[in-house]
Amino acid sequence: MNALRAEDIGVRFGGVVALHDVSLEIRPGEIVGLIGANGAGKSTLINVMSGFQRPTTGGVWLGDRALLKLSPHMVARAGVVRTFQGVRLFGELTIAENVAAVAAVMGSPGFATKELLAAVGLSGDFDRKAATLSYSDQRKLAIARALALEPGFLLLDEPAAGMSPQEAEQLGVALKELVERRGIGLLLVEHNMDLVMSVCPRLVVLDVGRVIATGPSATVRADPKVRAAYLGGVPHGTA
Numbered sequence: 001m002n003a004l005r006a007e008d009i010g011v012r013f014g015g016v017v018a019l020h021d022v023s024l025e026i027r028p029g030e031i032v033g034l035i036g037a038n039g040a041g042k043s044t045l046i047n048v049m050s051g052f053q054r055p056t057t058g059g060v061w062l063g064d065r066a067l068l069k070l071s072p073h074m075v076a077r078a079g080v081v082r083t084f085q086g087v088r089l090f091g092e093l094t095i096a097e098n099v100a101a102v103a104a105v106m107g108s109p110g111f112a113t114k115e116l117l118a119a120v121g122l123s124g125d126f127d128r129k130a131a132t133l134s135y136s137d138q139r140k141l142a143i144a145r146a147l148a149l150e151p152g153f154l155l156l157d158e159p160a161a162g163m164s165p166q167e168a169e170q171l172g173v174a175l176k177e178l179v180e181r182r183g184i185g186l187l188l189v190e191h192n193m194d195l196v197m198s199v200c201p202r203l204v205v206l207d208v209g210r211v212i213a214t215g216p217s218a219t220v221r222a223d224p225k226v227r228a229a230y231l232g233g234v235p236h237g238t239a
């Protein structure tokens with residue numbers, strides 16, 4: 001599997017420059033953290049890389065395949081799958097059905113449903129309706145469902161939002177295992193800096209639509225520009 005690259009991405013919403021000349025590469029088997037203050041452009045970049053938002057400038061490439069002209073569905077088929085900040089599950093379907101339905105829609109043989117659910121740390125009764133799950137378990141189910149598409153690359157938009165520190169830590173362990181076992185490339189957009197620092201060897205920092213730092217996580221975290229733009233304002237975590 002080739003690298004996933006966003007190159008020189010620009011996105012404008014009327015007068016708002018959401019992204020300006022942003023480039024980012026994720027290699028197979030790598031976890032990249034994408035951090036920045038609210039409104040920095042993180043979700044917009046995920047939207048562009050997953051085919052949900054057409055950029056004003058730039059391109060998205062999976063190896064030498066251009067993804068920009070593809071629909072979100074086709075981007076997913078090409079191997080780039082995302083989750084959403086707001087969980088979007090089939091509430092009336094059971095936990096197991098949520099995963100199986102997605103695999104079926106894609107015509108994918110799918111991994112064993114139980115294995116996927118276990119991989120994200122969900123256990124217990126998989127015949128419960130998804131709507132009855134706690135918010136954090138719904139987020140885990142959303143990741144399991146994304147994995148049913150057998151992605152080469154997974155773009156996670158704030159997967160630990162609403163989780164306790166312990167749950168976020170468990171999620172981190174699960175994500176690292178997924179990457180190691182399946183060789184998936186992972187982009188992690190997350191405000192929980194404990195989680196980011198524990199799973200991401202490399203960080204990219206956005207500030208008002210521009211990349212202000214990129215590199216090894218410890219170096220980036222210590223960068224005064226990053227502390228001024230973002231980490232100084234983080235109310236919790238190891239920032």
Ligand SMILES: Nc1ncnc2c1ncn2[C@@H]1O[C@H](COP(=O)(O)OP(=O)(O)OP(=O)(O)O)[C@@H](O)[C@H]1O
Binds near residue numbers: 036
């Ligand atoms: N559909 C849209 N129409 C107009 N402006 C938008 C739209 N989507 C995003 N924006 C603006 O683009 C900028 C980047 O937003 P984005 O949601 O990508 O930030 P973010 O880093 O994901 O923030 P958060 O951490 O709060 O999720 C913000 O100024 C936002 O208001």
